[in-house]
Amino acid sequence: MNTKELGELRRRFRPNKNAISHVYGCYVGATKDIIGEVDQSLAMLSEDDAQGCLDLLKKALSGSLGRSLIDIGFTTQQVAEGEDHKLLQDLRSCKLKDSALRRQFYEKVIQNVEMGGDNFLILLAHDTYDVPFKSRNDEMMDDSSDTVFSYIICAVCPMREGKPGLGYIAADNVLHMKTAGQLAAPPELGFLFPAFNDRAADLYSTLYYVHKPDFLHGEFIEGVFGVEAPLSAPEQKEAFESALSDALGVECSMELVQAVHEQMRERIELHKESQSPDPLTVTAKDVGGMLRECGIEEERVSAFQDYCTQRLGEDAAMDPANLIDSKRFQIKAGEITITVKPELSGQVEARVLEGRKYILIPAGEGVEVNGLAVELEAEPAVKL
Numbered sequence: 001m002n003t004k005e006l007g008e009l010r011r012r013f014r015p016n017k018n019a020i021s022h023v024y025g026c027y028v029g030a031t032k033d034i035i036g037e038v039d040q041s042l043a044m045l046s047e048d049d050a051q052g053c054l055d056l057l058k059k060a061l062s063g064s065l066g067r068s069l070i071d072i073g074f075t076t077q078q079v080a081e082g083e084d085h086k087l088l089q090d091l092r093s094c095k096l097k098d099s100a101l102r103r104q105f106y107e108k109v110i111q112n113v114e115m116g117g118d119n120f121l122i123l124l125a126h127d128t129y130d131v132p133f134k135s136r137n138d139e140m141m142d143d144s145s146d147t148v149f150s151y152i153i154c155a156v157c158p159m160r161e162g163k164p165g166l167g168y169i170a171a172d173n174v175l176h177m178k179t180a181g182q183l184a185a186p187p188e189l190g191f192l193f194p195a196f197n198d199r200a201a202d203l204y205s206t207l208y209y210v211h212k213p214d215f216l217h218g219e220f221i222e223g224v225f226g227v228e229a230p231l232s233a234p235e236q237k238e239a240f241e242s243a244l245s246d247a248l249g250v251e252c253s254m255e256l257v258q259a260v261h262e263q264m265r266e267r268i269e270l271h272k273e274s275q276s277p278d279p280l281t282v283t284a285k286d287v288g289g290m291l292r293e294c295g296i297e298e299e300r301v302s303a304f305q306d307y308c309t310q311r312l313g314e315d316a317a318m319d320p321a322n323l324i325d326s327k328r329f330q331i332k333a334g335e336i337t338i339t340v341k342p343e344l345s346g347q348v349e350a351r352v353l354e355g356r357k358y359i360l361i362p363a364g365e366g367v368e369v370n371g372l373a374v375e376l377e378a379e380p381a382v383k384l
Helices: 003-010 047-059 076-081 083-093 099-111 218-225 233-251 254-274 284-293 298-312 342-347
Strands: 022-028 034-041 069-073 119-134 140-161 165-169 174-178 182-184 189-193 195-197 200-202 205-210 329-333 336-340 349-353 356-360
Touching: 003 195, 022 099, 034 099, 034 165, 034 174, 047 119, 047 140, 047 165, 047 174, 076 083, 083 099, 083 119, 083 140, 083 218, 099 119, 099 218, 119 182, 140 200, 165 182, 189 195, 195 205, 205 218, 233 254, 233 284, 233 298, 254 284, 254 329, 254 342, 284 298, 329 342, 336 342
Parallel strands: none
Antiparallel strands: 022 034, 022 119, 069 205, 119 140, 140 182, 140 189, 165 174, 189 205, 195 200, 329 336, 349 356
8 A cells, every 4th residue: 555545545534434334342351351342333423432433443544654554465375265364354245244253353353462461442343435536637536436445444452541532331332432441542553454555455465553663463463364474663674784784794884884874865865755655665686786886796795685585575675764764873882872964974984093993073163062162173282
């Protein structure tokens, strides 16, 4: 999915913009026992209660693609005969109306999610979207549609003491806006099935949401989707850095890292300027090309690419923003840390002077120490 497709779906989560007839839920205790199930008509809810449900579901489509929102792909075999995929497809086909299928799904989620001892709410909804035709000028023609996108959306929300929000009324098995007690916090994870790729249903993909990009809840991905969990953004960065250092060895110099970071940063900036809705990605092959431009020999480039394949998968597409910090360039030497703007990183040099290694920063006018303007001596002071 790209940002335009994502935005198109996000705009549906208002009472008058969607075709969601019911919201379904399962309230689960800290010991993973089901306290109650919810089946509420959205039309019968108050405006505040309906919007509270829609807001939680919409949160499962929040964040940036490649970090909080991750494409999870299914194999052809899974789509044809996989039990995990079949359950999702059956839920979609019955528009979540089959209570036995919902209970089967709730049980699977409960077995494969950890909420740190919190009670939690599994929230589900089905929507049918008559996808408007889009002109060459990207103008929506609401009265013209030849595609219907049928999908389910799920949000798994911890229940905590907090600000006024959606709560669970045990006596009536209903969701209702409350001002105190156990309230539904924004979802820790969720998903959209199937994905909305090329503005149509893609049964080979689901869009997975996670609140913390450094903690993907891999047990949920593997248990509910039957797919090996991908590396998180921090894990991708660690794998990328390890591949560079291990494959290049002594050739992994500060100048080389500066050059690779600068090329990555340029790609990120150009992508922003282009306003392309498609996610920006790089592959190990792309980075290999950068290394060749820096004069790295082919044997080491191949070793880097092989390492990336082992850790990230064959032809893995990575978000450059997951691999580098595009907003700063930081150097650590022992207990000293130097941080500069990425566009100025080229002014930082590594030198060996009289047998000692130094990191040098050119000092012009306007040098300050703890905010105090100081003058630098042109020659070393003479000690008497």
